[in-house]
Amino acid sequence: MSTEPEDPKLPWIHYYDVMNDGLKYIYARATGSQKSLKTQWSQFNTIGLNGIEWNSLYVFGARPGVGKTLVAASLTRELQKLNPDQDFAVLHFQFEMLGRNMAMRELSAANNMNIRYLQSAKDDGMPELTKTDFERLKAYTADQKGRQEYVIDKSLSVNEMASAMFHFYRTYQKPFVVTLDHTLLVKQGASEKSKQETLQNLAVMCAEVKNKLPVVFLILTQLNREIDDAERQKPGQLSNFPTEKDVYGSDSLLQCADVMIAYNRPAKYNLQYYGPQQFVITPGDKYLLAMHVLKNRYGEVGIQWYRAEYSLMTIVEARAPTCRLITKKASIL
Numbered sequence: 298m299s300t301e302p303e304d305p306k307l308p309w310i311h312y313y314d315v316m317n318d319g320l321k322y323i324y325a326r327a328t329g330s331q332k333s334l335k336t337q338w339s340q341f342n343t344i345g346l347n348g349i350e351w352n353s354l355y356v357f358g359a360r361p362g363v364g365k366t367l368v369a370a371s372l373t374r375e376l377q378k379l380n381p382d383q384d385f386a387v388l389h390f391q392f393e394m395l396g397r398n399m400a401m402r403e404l405s406a407a408n409n410m411n412i413r414y415l416q417s418a419k420d421d422g423m424p425e426l427t428k429t430d431f432e433r434l435k436a437y438t439a440d441q442k443g444r445q446e447y448v449i450d451k452s453l454s455v456n457e458m459a460s461a462m463f464h465f466y467r468t469y470q471k472p473f474v475v476t477l478d479h480t481l482l483v484k485q486g487a488s489e490k491s492k493q494e495t496l497q498n499l500a501v502m503c504a505e506v507k508n509k510l511p512v513v514f515l516i517l518t519q520l521n522r523e524i525d526d527a528e529r530q531k532p533g534q535l536s537n538f539p540t541e542k543d544v545y546g547s548d549s550l551l552q553c554a555d556v557m558i559a560y561n562r563p564a565k566y567n568l569q570y571y572g573p574q575q576f577v578i579t580p581g582d583k584y585l586l587a588m589h590v591l592k593n594r595y596g597e598v599g600i601q602w603y604r605a606e607y608s609l610m611t612i613v614e615a616r617a618p619t620c621r622l623i624t625k626k627a628s629i630l
Contacts, residue, residue: 332383334474334513336373338603338614344556345595351472352507352515354553354596358522358544359560363587364605364612365517366393367402368560369476371612372515374403376474377444386445386473388465390458392482396448402610404434411608430603445469454486455498462506472511479517480546493546500549519545520559525566533570537563541591557592562605572600575621587614 325331326346333348342348349355359365373387391399405412410565413414417426449461458477465473477483480496489495503514520543529536539559541547551557563571563578564585571578571587578585588601604615 310363332374332380334383334385335379336372337379338372338612340614341600342370343596344590344593349513350555350595351511353555354503354516356516356518356544356550356554356557357560358518358520358539358558360565361521363560363562363565364607365560366478367605367607368603368612369478369515369517370399370610371406373446373476374406377446384471386447386465386469386471388448388462388475389446389448389475390453390475390477391448391450392452394450399448400438404437405608406610407437408433409609410434412610413608415530437532438598445471452482452484454484455489455495455502456486458483458499459502459506462512463511466510472513473614474513474515476515477517479519480550481519482488493549497548497549498560500546501554504553512527516548516550517552521545524561530568532567532568533573535573537561537566537568537572538587539589539591544591551592554592554593556590559589559591561587561589563587570621571618576618577621578618582618585618586612 321461322331331351333346333350335340335348336342345353357365357368374390374598376387377385389399390408401412401415404410405415408430408434411423413420414423414426415434419425447465453461462475481492481498483495485492486498489498503516504514507514520539524543531537539561541551541557544550544557544559547557562585563576564583568578570576584607586603586605586607588603590598590601592598600617602615602617604611604613
């Protein structure tokens with residue numbers, strides 16, 4: 298009777314060891330050696346553990362033109378300023394636009410200058426870029442030389458992305474935030490027969506990498522076109538709200554995501570009343586963003602409100618609009 302040779306690398310560990318890992322994490326949080334990454338948005342910080350938790354995967358979905366790229370850029374631009382006691386880097390997989398376009402967006406936001414003014418559009422009464430303002434931009438750029446932020450703007454496959462991240466970690470030996478803009482632009486691998494298979498592999502790869510490396514993933518993807526259907530744009534209906542099914546590739550991403558968020562811009566659909574609560578959307582709410590937290594392993598789901606300032610390439614927090622149904626009830630009382 299033969300027996301299998303003893304394997305020194307068993308595929309399991311004792312549950313007691315798992316419990317001890319949990320205790321170590323709790324102690325690290327209690328003593329401050331393990332911290333979340335604070336963002337510039339107080340309400341966004343409430344989604345996680347008072348900020349974005351390391352070894353997590355955030356998925357952001359939106360229709361084109363709503364501002365998901367702007368959200369990710371605004372967020373990562375401030376992370377290192379707001380967390381000076383944490384030594385980490387940022388790596389952007391920017392497959393949608395050139396790296397220089399990312400830079401121009403930041404130059405616009407950081408210097409409070411209209412992005413069309415920066416690019417010398419000279420239309421709609423836009424003045425020429427002054428020498429003084431150009432020197433301000435040069436000075437700001439020079440100040441960023443020591444910033445730990447890097448960009449890959451050539452489309453890669455899932456395996457190439459994983460290889461790049463491990464190479465990045467070996468090179469800099471520190472935690473890092475990863476952004477991907479966006480999932481549809483990940484290059485299809487030679488063995489992958491469809492975009493759906495690529496997306497499945499991407500989700501699994503991100504889940505595996507965040508368990509091996511000290512990373513945070515901020516993954517951008519599209520919302521499916523069904524959310525644009527006329528039937529879903531009848532004012533004051535639950536169907537106004539995006540759901541998990543509206544997120545492109547949700548079957549794969551939802552399983553692996555710690556947080557899934559969908560952005561909507563009600564004014565884009567001329568919705569005077571948004572959702573079953575009938576949030577009142579006024580003409581002044583043209584750039585108001587409803588941020589729907591669809592999945593949250595750290596706490597509650599719900600809606601947060603922001604305002605996109607597209608001309609200045611930034612996102613700011615906003616108050617929730619008035620609810621028409623609550624207003625009616627209050628008037629009766």
